[in-house]
Amino acid sequence: MEVSKLQSFLGGLSLRELAVRSWRETTEDDVLSRSAELAYYFLLALFPMLIFLSSLVGFMPGAQEAILNALSRVAPGEAMALVSRTLHDVVKNSSGGLLSFGVLGTLWAASGGVVAVMGTLNVAYDVKEERPFWKIRLYAIGLTIMLALLVVGGTILIMFGDQLSEWLAAQFGSGPAVAVAWSIVNYLIALALLFIGIEMIYYFGPNLRQQWEWITPGAIFAVTAMIIASLLLSLYLRVAPGYSATYGSLGAVIVLMLWLYLLGAVILIGGEINSEIAHAADKPMPQKESAGHPGAAQGVLLQGRQ
Numbered sequence: 001m002e003v004s005k006l007q008s009f010l011g012g013l014s015l016r017e018l019a020v021r022s023w024r025e026t027t028e029d030d031v032l033s034r035s036a037e038l039a040y041y042f043l044l045a046l047f048p049m050l051i052f053l054s055s056l057v058g059f060m061p062g063a064q065e066a067i068l069n070a071l072s073r074v075a076p077g078e079a080m081a082l083v084s085r086t087l088h089d090v091v092k093n094s095s096g097g098l099l100s101f102g103v104l105g106t107l108w109a110a111s112g113g114v115v116a117v118m119g120t121l122n123v124a125y126d127v128k129e130e131r132p133f134w135k136i137r138l139y140a141i142g143l144t145i146m147l148a149l150l151v152v153g154g155t156i157l158i159m160f161g162d163q164l165s166e167w168l169a170a171q172f173g174s175g176p177a178v179a180v181a182w183s184i185v186n187y188l189i190a191l192a193l194l195f196i197g198i199e200m201i202y203y204f205g206p207n208l209r210q211q212w213e214w215i216t217p218g219a220i221f222a223v224t225a226m227i228i229a230s231l232l233l234s235l236y237l238r239v240a241p242g243y244s245a246t247y248g249s250l251g252a253v254i255v256l257m258l259w260l261y262l263l264g265a266v267i268l269i270g271g272e273i274n275s276e277i278a279h280a281a282d283k284p285m286p287q288k289e290s291a292g293h294p295g296a297a298q299g300v301l302l303q304g305r306q
Contacts, residue, residue: 010217013280018217021276022269025124031268034120038113038264039257045113046260048106050087053148055106067151076234079256111140114147114205117267121206124271125278129207143204147197154193191223198222201267202274217277222270229262 010018026032053067068087072080115136122129129136198219203212237255 010277010280013277018273018276018280021280022273025272025276026269029123029268029272031124031272032265034123035261035265035268038116038120038268039261041113041116042260042264043257045110045116046083047086048109049113049144049148050083052106052110052144053151054087075230076237076255076259078237078252079259082252082256107141107144110148111137111144114140114143114201117201117264118205118207120264120268121202121271124268125206125208125275127207131207139204143200146200150193150197150200154189194226195219195223198267198270202271206271216274218270218272218274221273222266225266225269226263229266230259233259233262 013021068080068084071083118136118140119129199214199216202216202218203210
């Protein structure tokens with residue numbers, strides 16, 4: 001019974017069949033090269049996104065540090081040191097206009113990374129991008145704002161949770177136990193928010209009309225692979241720090257680019273997994289917009305590949 005439930009969740013495929021089909025499509029769609037493209041756009045959008053987040057939480061003391069701490073849980077230490085140093089320099093040396101009127105510019109720049117993800121996910125889901133430029137950008141800006149609110153909401157929860165844990169420790173005198181319990185809750189909150197963010201990208205990104213699902217195999221893979229890849233990269237940098245001798249002061253930039261490359265790769269492979277499951281299950285997945293019928297959905301049934 002458990003096997004049948006698993007196969008139903010995977011569109012009737014076994015884990016081995018899904019892995020083989022996903023790897024074949026990953027190779028045919030040149031996902032690894034597209035991940036390098038995503039890494040470039042992620043780098044361009046990373047700091048505008050962080051500046052935009054800093055603008056949203058500017059009224060909350062310590063919120064910026066909380067966001068960076070949350071990011072440090074999945075990013076390598078060398079990359080986070082570069083990100084933190086650069087963000088603090090930008091915020092410190094900027095005028096009020098950059099973080100107020102200029103928030104529109106940072107939002108536009110931050111949405112550029114989302115636009116890149118949307119384009120590459122269309123390849124993963126085997127659909128054509130036929131939405132006009134302005135609609136793509138609106139989708140990207142809306143998704144950027146939703147992801148930003150997700151991060152800000154998580155930051156607020158964690159900050160209030162820290163205050164609550166301190167109060168409980170003072171009331172019941174069980175500081176170590178409360179600290180351990182709340183650290184576990186912190187990681188669970190961060191994991192849940194990361195999972196929801198990935199699901200939102202898969203739902204709103206490609207030019208497809210889909211039914212919202214809280215849990216998809218592609219998102220499970222993406223979140224798991226993201227955490228494992230980040231841990232392995234951090235471990236490698238600790239035991240083999242030769243990159244500094246090779247790249248010198250650019251070492252931290254190379255580490256950041258490599259991490260962003262891995263991030264793009266797991267997101268795209270997760271999209272390939274969801275696409276293969278939809279193909280295997282013959283799910284009708286109409287496009288949001290087709291060139292033949294602007295503004296209307298055109299039914300497209302994803303046929304199984306031979």
